Amino acid sequence: MTSPSSTSWHQDAVTRFSGIFDDALLAEITEHGHHMKVPEGTMLMDVGQDMDAIPLLLEGAIKIMRLDKNGDEILLYFLESGDSCALSMGTYMGASKSSIRAVTERDTSLIMVPVGVGQEWMKTYRSWSAFVLASYQSRLEEMLEAIDALAFMDLPTRLRRYLSDKVKVQGDLTLHTTHQEIANDLHTSRVVVSRLLKNLEREGLLTLHRNAVEMKQY
């Protein structure tokens, strides 16, 4: 691998994961991993689809959703740079069908590691198995937070959490979205989102525009 185009993502991978994986494993990742640049809004994985690779995020963000019986999406959490998807690790335990939908939230750069290769690394690289376990734990905690939000938080609170999450994930105070999209993510109606956003605007926390919400603080 000496061409500039292939070494560039190798460098990204090394800088992103150098503190996490040892050098030998980093070399294996650049050898066996497939690099992908994915534009915003791409569905990387859907419910029932086979999970044949483990994603390692370099740049960007991925929205992880579950579907209700009507096929409506419920937001679970976001994957960010340096994250992986614990559910794809489930393939280690025999499951191979995805139970979630994953859509890129912004332009994203990631490495896909074939499941079989990842399984070998579980035995040979302690830094890999530690990473998988840590990823499992952090994904589990995020899911528990999502459950808490759905079960115990009122809508105004959930909306504020959602907005601050989006700002963090997008790295931009101005969110380019519609009230309807927010309503879909929070699993409620647009009427409610419009009213709550209007309240927040009156409180001076944000400014509303067409197709955009400009946050003042978060």
Place this chain on the structure above:
DNA sequence: TCATTAACACGGG
């Protein structure tokens, strides 16, 4: 009481 559904007017692109 609060969310949802339907309906409507307004306005910017």
Place this chain on the structure above:
DNA sequence: CCCGTGTTAATGA
């Protein structure tokens, strides 16, 4: 004109 937005009235949980 089309679509996103803001609002209201009726209905339901």
